[in-house]
Amino acid sequence: MKDRLRRTMLYVPGNNTGIIRDAAIYRSDSIMIDLEDSVSYRQKDAARLLVYTSLRTFDFEGVETVVRINGLDTPYGREDIKAMVRARPDIIRLPKTDSAHDVQEASRLILQEEKKNGLPEGSIGLMAAIESPLGVINAYEIACASERLVGIAIGAEDYVTAMKTSRSADGVELLYARSAVVTAARAAGIQAYDTVYSDLNNEEGFRQEVELIKQLGFDGKSIISPRQIKVVHDVFTPSAKEIEHAQKVVEAIDEANAKGSGVIAVDGKMIDKPIVERAKRTLEMASASGVLSRKEGRYHA
Amino acid sequence: MKIIKTGSAGTLESSDVLITVRSNNGRGVQITLSSTVEKQFGKQIRLVVLETLKQLDVTEAAVDIQDKGALDCAIQARLIAAVHRAAGIEKINWEEMR
Amino acid sequence: MIERWVSNHTEETIRDCTSVLELQGLLWESDIEYSVIIYDDDERQHSRPVATGSFSSNVIKCLAVHPSHEGTGLAQRVVTLLIEELSEKQVDNIFVFTKPSNIPAFQLLGFHEIVTADTHVTLMEQDPCGISRFCDQLHAHRVSGEHIGALVMNCNPFTLGHRYLIEQASRECSHLFILVVSEDRSEFSTDERLALIRAGVSDIESVTVLTGGDYVISRATFPTYFLKDDKLVRTSYARIDARLFARYLAPALGVTTRFVGDEPFCPVTRDYNRQLQEVLGESGIEVKVIRRLEHDGQAISASKVRSLFAQGRLGEITGLVPESTYQFLSSPAADRAKHKILAKMTVKEQSV
Numbered sequence: 001m002k003d004r005l006r007r008t009m010l011y012v013p014g015n016n017t018g019i020i021r022d023a024a025i026y027r028s029d030s031i032m033i034d035l036e037d038s039v040s041y042r043q044k045d046a047a048r049l050l051v052y053t054s055l056r057t058f059d060f061e062g063v064e065t066v067v068r069i070n071g072l073d074t075p076y077g078r079e080d081i082k083a084m085v086r087a088r089p090d091i092i093r094l095p096k097t098d099s100a101h102d103v104q105e106a107s108r109l110i111l112q113e114e115k116k117n118g119l120p121e122g123s124i125g126l127m128a129a130i131e132s133p134l135g136v137i138n139a140y141e142i143a144c145a146s147e148r149l150v151g152i153a154i155g156a157e158d159y160v161t162a163m164k165t166s167r168s169a170d171g172v173e174l175l176y177a178r179s180a181v182v183t184a185a186r187a188a189g190i191q192a193y194d195t196v197y198s199d200l201n202n203e204e205g206f207r208q209e210v211e212l213i214k215q216l217g218f219d220g221k222s223i224i225s226p227r228q229i230k231v232v233h234d235v236f237t238p239s240a241k242e243i244e245h246a247q248k249v250v251e252a253i254d255e256a257n258a259k260g261s262g263v264i265a266v267d268g269k270m271i272d273k274p275i276v277e278r279a280k281r282t283l284e285m286a287s288a289s290g291v292l293s294r295k296e297g298r299y300h301a
Numbered sequence: 302m303k304i305i306k307t308g309s310a311g312t313l314e315s316s317d318v319l320i321t322v323r324s325n326n327g328r329g330v331q332i333t334l335s336s337t338v339e340k341q342f343g344k345q346i347r348l349v350v351l352e353t354l355k356q357l358d359v360t361e362a363a364v365d366i367q368d369k370g371a372l373d374c375a376i377q378a379r380l381i382a383a384v385h386r387a388a389g390i391e392k393i394n395w396e397e398m399r
Numbered sequence: 400m401i402e403r404w405v406s407n408h409t410e411e412t413i414r415d416c417t418s419v420l421e422l423q424g425l426l427w428e429s430d431i432e433y434s435v436i437i438y439d440d441d442e443r444q445h446s447r448p449v450a451t452g453s454f455s456s457n458v459i460k461c462l463a464v465h466p467s468h469e470g471t472g473l474a475q476r477v478v479t480l481l482i483e484e485l486s487e488k489q490v491d492n493i494f495v496f497t498k499p500s501n502i503p504a505f506q507l508l509g510f511h512e513i514v515t516a517d518t519h520v521t522l523m524e525q526d527p528c529g530i531s532r533f534c535d536q537l538h539a540h541r542v543s544g545e546h547i548g549a550l551v552m553n554c555n556p557f558t559l560g561h562r563y564l565i566e567q568a569s570r571e572c573s574h575l576f577i578l579v580v581s582e583d584r585s586e587f588s589t590d591e592r593l594a595l596i597r598a599g600v601s602d603i604e605s606v607t608v609l610t611g612g613d614y615v616i617s618r619a620t621f622p623t624y625f626l627k628d629d630k631l632v633r634t635s636y637a638r639i640d641a642r643l644f645a646r647y648l649a650p651a652l653g654v655t656t657r658f659v660g661d662e663p664f665c666p667v668t669r670d671y672n673r674q675l676q677e678v679l680g681e682s683g684i685e686v687k688v689i690r691r692l693e694h695d696g697q698a699i700s701a702s703k704v705r706s707l708f709a710q711g712r713l714g715e716i717t718g719l720v721p722e723s724t725y726q727f728l729s730s731p732a733a734d735r736a737k738h739k740i741l742a743k744m745t746v747k748e749q750s751v
Contacts (some may be wrong), residue, residue, distance in 0.1 A: 015312075016314070016317075017314070017316045017317040017318075017371055017372070017375040018314065018315060018316035018317065021316060021372065021375075040487075042487045043310075043487075045382055045385070045386070045391070045393075046310045046311070046378070046379065046382040049378040049379075049381050049382050049393070050374075050375060050378040050379070050382075052378065052398070053374035053375070053377050053378040054374055054375075054378070056374070056399075057372075057373070057374040058374070079392075079393075082395050083393070083395055086395050086398070116396075306489070306491070307489060307490065307491040307492070308489060309486045309489065310486075312479075312483060313479050313482065313483075313508060313509070314479075319482075319486070319509065321486075321525070321526075323491065323526065326532070331528075333527040333528075335506075335509060363526075363528060365509070365525075365526070365527055367508070367509040386489060
């Protein structure tokens with residue numbers, strides 16, 4: 001679960017029957033069904049029930065299901081956990097995480113419900129969204145707070161408001177936050193996800209942002225429309241050249257291991273562990289993007 | 302569960318259903334249904350509603366359904382929400398949910 | 400299209416609504432609590448309102464679409480938003496006033512026609528059994544007899560003038576039903592008024608006091624009755640209330656005669672009586688006008704009683720109300736109503 005591909009996480013409002021029903025069709029890597037900001041407080045109970053019955057009924061055909069619950073400091077968070085653990089999404093996502101305590105508390109409650117429902121401990125994963133300056137500062141301790149945590153995300157809207165600024169095209173106001181979150185995630189050995197891009201009519205601007213966050217090291221991005229899926233998958237898909245190189249690396253290592261030899265070189269460069277890791281990741285990404293198929297333990301174009 | 306006031310849940314959007322539950326003055330369960338797919342699914346919808354009411358132990362209610370093509374799981378979710386609102390009960394008993 | 404939800408009206412938003420309402424010959428109503436306005440934003444500089452709908456309490460009304468946008472589903476969109484807002488308020492039933500031509504559209508939204516007046520106005524409700532359930536409740540009070548009368552009263556508060564009307568009416572029928580207006584917009588609450596009426600007629604036989612619920616001069620059936628809007632009473636509303644009475648309530652109770660007091664003061668009520676006579680006449684129900692009781696050469700006015708009461712001039716009330724009402728007015732229980740009356744009175748009125 002921790003290393004699963006999460007390039008795209010499609011945001012699905014939790015009180016909308018039609019959208020929930022069709023969400024998996026678009027083949028994003030994950031869908032995030034929201035019980036928080038997209039649901040008015042008067043419909044929290046109805047949305048919770050709708051997501052509950054939907055998760056228990058629909059087959060999401062391999063698309064990962066994430067539910068964003070309400071914060072534990074709201075009247076709804078605890079009830080969300082009770083219902084959602086029973087509904088068994090793959091992951092529960094916490095909003096507005098400011099400290100390790102938030103994560104630990106949530107994990108504890110989830111454990112309680114897993115036990116109550118006879119589910120294996122840890123069967124439901126956790127994601128934490130950092131949406132405040134304090135959360136950014138505490139990013140590393142948040143990222144280390146629980147075994148359940150598969151990744152942390154940056155939520156820009158609330159953060160930028162708290163920072164007393166606004167979002168801009170080049171996103172300079174998010175530079176520190178993004179860097180902090182992805183660094184913390186890597187240091188803790190988990191994934192990092194970027195925030196949504198709201199302007200659906202600006203495809204160029206969107207692509208630029210996706211390229212930026214990929215370069216920063218993010219594993220994926222939240223998206224608000226199926227139209228955004230392709231761009232993200234394209235950007236995250238390795239180029240033919242990258243794939244070719246990666247294949248060479250992997251083959252060279254396999255050969256070296258078979259022969260029992262030590263240090264090897266590919267294209268004049270020394271191959272050490274990080275390079276092998278990167279190569280494997282490239283091939284996995286390529287496979288997930290459909291440009292490569294995996295047969296008999298080897299990658300084939 | 303006893304119906305003490307009017308409770309409704311859902312919307313009139315396509316694929317959804319608006320369910321209103323009212324007290325029926327001790328005259329058992331009464332269902333009024335208006336559906337965009339009445340012919341094909343009217344019977345099925347009524348069955349789902351009756352079954353769910355039974356599970357919730359509701360023996361007296363006037364249930365009005367405005368269906369815009371909702372699937373069974375949406376009908377159930379909206380009905381359970383409306384019943385709890387009409388019974389003035391905030392806490393759902395998740396253990397007893399199907 | 401821009402959608403705007405207004406729960407606190409300003410001059411500007413009211414103007415936006417009325418600009419569309421006028422095009423359909425409708426007027427703004429001052430008790431509106433919430434409105435939806437849809438703007439056409441094609442011209443970037445100046446978005447103009449092209450559709451609007453509102454509600455007051457649980458009654459949807461003042462619906463209009465710009466002629467240029469008719470048939471484009473805007474009316475449905477407006478009403479869907481209003482219904483969603485009302486559903487969140489968890490009301491028991493939703494009523495709607497609309498043009499008869501909109502009946503099919505509203506049926507798709509879950510409404511059922513109750514009554515139509517002329518070609519102008521239709522009253523519909525969301526509860527499929529609303530009116531029939533109310534009639535069943537009324538039916539339980541039926542009595543046998545040749546002449547069954549009905550009197551619709553507000554009694555704010557119950558005066559000797561009201562008592563006189565009831566006495567006169569009950570003399571002319573074997574049983575009299577008093578239907579009490581149940582809107583809580585009068586200074587004395589529905590419960591208070593009911594109690595005073597019951598106390599005031601306890602000695603008269605063959606009289607049954609009932610509440611009118613949502614279906615007798617309520618804001619559902621007769622919204623402008625309570626409004627001090629400086630406009631003429633809309634005849635259509637009066638006819639809706641009258642027709643509803645004729646088609647549903649009278650048959651449920653077996654009423655053969657509707658009594659009304661003649662109305663020297665209030666043009667709203669006068670006009671209503673006129674409509675009543677016309678509409679009920681069509682259904683074979685007799686309408687009898689009873690001359691009001693005079694005291695010191697003047698018909699007894701409940702508003703005069705309220706005014707004197709609020710000013711503490713109880714001595715001057717004794718000739719106007721029965722003992723039971725007087726007792727109540729002199730008790731602390733009447734304080735709540737007193738404050739309400741004072742709040743409504745202007746300084747000028749207070750010194751009269």
